[in-house]
Amino acid sequence: MVEKVLSLHRKHRIAVAWAQDINTISAIHKAVNYGLADAVLIGQSAEIKNICRRAGINHELFTLVDSEDEVNASAEAVRLTRSGEADITMKGLVGTDKFLKAVMDKSSGLMNPGAVLSYVCAIELPAYHKLLFITDPAVIPVPSLEQKIEMVKYAVEMAGRFGINKPKTALISASEKPGRHFKSSEDYKIMCSMVKKGEITDCIMDGPLDIFLACDKKSVDIKGINTPVNGDADILLFPSLESSNPFYKGLMLFAQGELAGLLRGTENPVIVMSRSESEKSKFYCIALACLMA
Amino acid sequence: MVLKSMSDLKAIVEGKPGKKLVLAAAQDQHSLGAVLRAWKDQIIEPIFIGDKEGIQNICYAEGYDITGLRIIHEPDIDKSVEMSVRMLSSKQADILMKGKVGTSSLLRSVLNKEWGLRTGNLLSHIALFEVDTYHKLIAVTDVAMNIAPNLRDKISIVNNSVSLLHKLGYIMPKVAVLGAVEMVNENMEATLHAALLSKMNQREQIRNCIIDGPLAFDNAVSLESAQHKGIKSEVAGDTDLLLMPDIEVGNVLYKSLVFFAKAKVASIILGAQVPIVLTSRSDSEQAKYDSILLAAAASK
Numbered sequence: 072m073v074e075k076v077l078s079l080h081r082k083h084r085i086a087v088a089w090a091q092d093i094n095t096i097s098a099i100h101k102a103v104n105y106g107l108a109d110a111v112l113i114g115q116s117a118e119i120k121n122i123c124r125r126a127g128i129n130h131e132l133f134t135l136v137d138s139e140d141e142v143n144a145s146a147e148a149v150r151l152t153r154s155g156e157a158d159i160t161m162k163g164l165v166g167t168d169k170f171l172k173a174v175m176d177k178s179s180g181l182m183n184p185g186a187v188l189s190y191v192c193a194i195e196l197p198a199y200h201k202l203l204f205i206t207d208p209a210v211i212p213v214p215s216l217e218q219k220i221e222m223v224k225y226a227v228e229m230a231g232r233f234g235i236n237k238p239k240t241a242l243i244s245a246s247e248k249p250g251r252h253f254k255s256s257e258d259y260k261i262m263c264s265m266v267k268k269g270e271i272t273d274c275i276m277d278g279p280l281d282i283f284l285a286c287d288k289k290s291v292d293i294k295g296i297n298t299p300v301n302g303d304a305d306i307l308l309f310p311s312l313e314s315s316n317p318f319y320k321g322l323m324l325f326a327q328g329e330l331a332g333l334l335r336g337t338e339n340p341v342i343v344m345s346r347s348e349s350e351k352s353k354f355y356c357i358a359l360a361c362l363m364a
Numbered sequence: 365m366v367l368k369s370m371s372d373l374k375a376i377v378e379g380k381p382g383k384k385l386v387l388a389a390a391q392d393q394h395s396l397g398a399v400l401r402a403w404k405d406q407i408i409e410p411i412f413i414g415d416k417e418g419i420q421n422i423c424y425a426e427g428y429d430i431t432g433l434r435i436i437h438e439p440d441i442d443k444s445v446e447m448s449v450r451m452l453s454s455k456q457a458d459i460l461m462k463g464k465v466g467t468s469s470l471l472r473s474v475l476n477k478e479w480g481l482r483t484g485n486l487l488s489h490i491a492l493f494e495v496d497t498y499h500k501l502i503a504v505t506d507v508a509m510n511i512a513p514n515l516r517d518k519i520s521i522v523n524n525s526v527s528l529l530h531k532l533g534y535i536m537p538k539v540a541v542l543g544a545v546e547m548v549n550e551n552m553e554a555t556l557h558a559a560l561l562s563k564m565n566q567r568e569q570i571r572n573c574i575i576d577g578p579l580a581f582d583n584a585v586s587l588e589s590a591q592h593k594g595i596k597s598e599v600a601g602d603t604d605l606l607l608m609p610d611i612e613v614g615n616v617l618y619k620s621l622v623f624f625a626k627a628k629v630a631s632i633i634l635g636a637q638v639p640i641v642l643t644s645r646s647d648s649e650q651a652k653y654d655s656i657l658l659a660a661a662a663s664k
Contacts, residue, residue, distance in 0.1 A: 198624045245615035252511045282619035290646045314613040316544040317581035325495045325625035
């Protein structure tokens with residue numbers, strides 16, 4: 072992915088809200104060193120300089136903007152992005168809720184009018200033969216049909232930036248058999264028929280499918296199921312945050328996965344990362360934002 | 365005691381007299397191999413009930429030696445299942461295993477009021493995983509049986525699972541109630557259930573285990589993640605049992621651990637008079653063998 076971004080030869084400017092955090096600064100530093108981006112670090116400048124010094128990072132590589140609290144820092148990061156002085160916004164040490172409030176503010180925020188705010192991440196796994204795009208592991212607790220449709224569009228668009236045309240999209244459930252117990256079944260049926268009618272485009276879709284049928288050709292053969300996704304999924308759409316969140320965290324912890332994720336529905340890429348993610352994943356998030364900018 | 369691997373599970377049953385396992389509708393090429401292997405390893409004493417000719421044909425084709433195997437001929441599938449279940453309810457055997465019969469018809473027989481294996485407890489599924497990147501086995505429930513358990517169901521599921529873990533030698537298993545987040549959120553029912561279960565545990569309404577939740581997956585299995593977030597919990601990072609919010613969450617997690625994390629898995633049904641081995645066609649032979657092992661260890 073990083074190579075893909077570097078090959079675009081475009082340099083982006085990242086505004087970081089409340090930036091006095093070593094993990095954030097070291098990920099940004101790596102991106103600057105790779106020539107992916109410049110950065111504006113908004114926060115307590117003195118503290119940022121201290122952190123840089125302790126980590127042996129030259130703070131003059133970044134533009135520093137002083138700000139006294141996290142709310143103002145978030146507003147400033149969003150303002151810089153709106154005014155075109157930056158093209159990517161990133162959350163530093165500020166709480167996610169405060170940061171998103173600035174991003175979602177109707178008059179001064181970064182949302183596309185009427186857009187659904189959602190999250191897509193790309194996961195690299197040793198046990199899978201390609202990148203897997205997951206939606207939504209972070210924002211929408213239980214997506215409605217309309218939200219699911221938008222989520223698919225976002226994921227298809229992201230896969231497209233990686234050069235994947237007509238990504239195979241699996242609508243995930245516990246079983247391939249639709250059932251009245253599963254509220255997602257009805258939505259999935261409608262979505263598949265929307266693909267047939269051309270109302271959802273640019274992807275191959277099937278669901279409900281379980282993880283095996285979505286990602287393992289052998290399981291498809293054993294069960295003798297005829298599915299266009301055929302154990303070769305690019306995109307997995309989950310019925311709930313509760314199912315997607317342990318899925319991706321399980322892969323990070325137990326299957327040596329690395330991820331890059333991004334908020335969708337905003338005019339510009341917005342990076343929101345969990346504090347406990349690895350530095351590699353944090354760097355990947357920045358690279359992904361550059362790819363999507 | 366805490367089990368670190370499937371070999372620890374094997375150590376529990378090794379050297380003990382083999383438990384009697386009844387394979388219902390035994391003419392099933394997907395389960396018969398694992399049963400015969402467990403027989404050879406003296407883990408169980410199998411009794412095959414089903415179509416004798418069908419069983420012999422499969423064994424012949426696969427090259428299995430079945431000299432001395434007890435086979436009861438009953439070509440009719442429903443009858444063979446009933447016969448199997450009756451054998452267990454009359455205490456002539458210790459473990460029930462599904463052969464070439466649908467899950468729903470097997471369970472219907474298990475739940476038969478006259479001659480079934482009811483105990484009054486909810487039936488629930490438990491899966492024990494061995495993952496390289498976790499320091500011990502981790503049990504996950506319920507990934508296959510109860511679709512959207514309510515609070516009362518979850519209490520039964522925890523009790524079923526904890527009594528299994530006790531049989532396996534655990535003293536105070538650590539139970540993490542999984543949520544997408546670790547904060548109680550009134551819009552996410554699972555987090556409310558988790559908070560209630562934790563409190564009921566503190567008040568000793570649910571005993572013999574330590575329950576904490578809601579915990580997000582990373583906090584449940586990684587102390588580092590929990591510390592990052594400043595979560596103080598006896599369970600975080602050291603979970604023995606993970607309670608799932610519902611089957612969609614559980615099933616996705618189960619399958620991704622098996623497929624992406626190359627986990628070894630053993631699973632059985634709890635809550636009946638005897639442990640039930642109910643594997644699916646797409647489970648590996650090893651998983652079926654390990655499930656038999658778990659059933660034997662659970663059968664005391």
